[in-house]
Amino acid sequence: MRIMKKNLILSLFALVALCLGQQAKAQSTAPVTVNIDLQAAVLSIALDAAPTVNFVYGTAAEYTASKTVTKPGHLTVISNKPYDLAVSADGLFTSSNSTNTTNLPALGIVGITVDAATLHGGTLTPVTALTQVDQEFISAANAEINAVYNISYTIADPSSLISLPLEVYTTTVTYTATQL
Numbered sequence: 001m002r003i004m005k006k007n008l009i010l011s012l013f014a015l016v017a018l019c020l021g022q023q024a025k026a027q028s029t030a031p032v033t034v035n036i037d038l039q040a041a042v043l044s045i046a047l048d049a050a051p052t053v054n055f056v057y058g059t060a061a062e063y064t065a066s067k068t069v070t071k072p073g074h075l076t077v078i079s080n081k082p083y084d085l086a087v088s089a090d091g092l093f094t095s096s097n098s099t100n101t102t103n104l105p106a107l108g109i110v111g112i113t114v115d116a117a118t119l120h121g122g123t124l125t126p127v128t129a130l131t132q133v134d135q136e137f138i139s140a141a142n143a144e145i146n147a148v149y150n151i152s153y154t155i156a157d158p159s160s161l162i163s164l165p166l167e168v169y170t171t172t173v174t175y176t177a178t179q180l
Contacts, residue, residue: 013150014170019150021032024176026059026157030042031074033165038080041080042078042080043073043077043078043079043081043083043177043179043180044077044078044079044080045076045077045078045175045176046075046076046179047074047075047175048064048071048073048074048075048076051071051074053069053071053153053173055067055069055153055155055158057158057161058126060088060121061141062158063158063159063161063162064158064159065158066154066155066156066157066158066160067154067155067158068152068153068154068155069152069153069154070115070150070151070152070153071150071152071153072150073148073149073150074149074150074151075148075149075151075175076146076147076148076149077120077141077144077147077149077175077177078144078145078146078147079141079143079144079147079179081143081180082119082121082135082140082141082143082145082177082178082179082180083140083141083143083177083178084122084138084139084140084141084178085122085137085138085141085149085175085177086134086135086136086137086175086176086178087112087127087130087134087135087137087173087174087175087176088130088131088132088133088134088135088173088174088176089107089130089131089132089171089172089173089174090132090171090173090174091132091171091172092104092107092132092171093105093106093107093169093170093171094169094170094171095165095167095168095169096167096169097165097167098108098172100165103164103165104164104169105130105161105164105169106160107129107130107131107171108129108130108131109128109129109130109155109157109158109160109161110129110153110154110155111126111127111128111129111130111153111154111155111156112126112127112130112137112151112152112154112173113126113127113137113151113152113154114126114137114138114149114150114151114152115149115150115151115152117142117150118147118148118149118150118152119138120138120142120144120147120149121134121142121160122138122141122142123138123139123140124137124138125137125138125139128156130171130173134176140180151154
């Protein structure tokens with residue numbers, strides 16, 4: 001009987017401890033709605049700090065071989081939607097000698113491509129001959145905050161340059177990003 005009384009006391013003690021540990025607490029909730037309202041299309045395109053592309057032909061041997069100028073991190077796009085990239089020349093090459101208006105390199109001598117590692121989910125179509133008409137060279141690139149592209153400019157066959165006067169020839173290339 002003594003063991004039974006001791007067990008009963010221990011059981012009651014455990015029950016009281018359990019009940020005291022489960023104190024009733026007041027609780028109230030207040031739901032809050034959080035909205036993210038994306039209304040504006042975000043699209044920007046920027047060139048690196050040194051965007052000029054220089055092809056220099058200083059020796060006879062350079063007129064016989066392809067030449068490529070690679071510009072790492074040349075172009076950066078910020079877009080909140082998938083986009084296409086296109087490129088065109090604003091005009092024909094002009095000469096540093098203002099009297100030379102006819103003996104100029106053809107625009108199509110310059111080709112443009114992108115390092116495959118920097119396609120950002122897009123599909124590449126290299127521009128083999130620059131023109132004054134927009135040519136899409138990356139299609140359906142992913143929406144990204146900082147899509148950096150490594151661009152290469154190539155003159156595959158410089159043989160037509162050998163007959164031109166020794167001057168600097170310039171054109172302006174424009175990149176266009178268009179959201180899909």
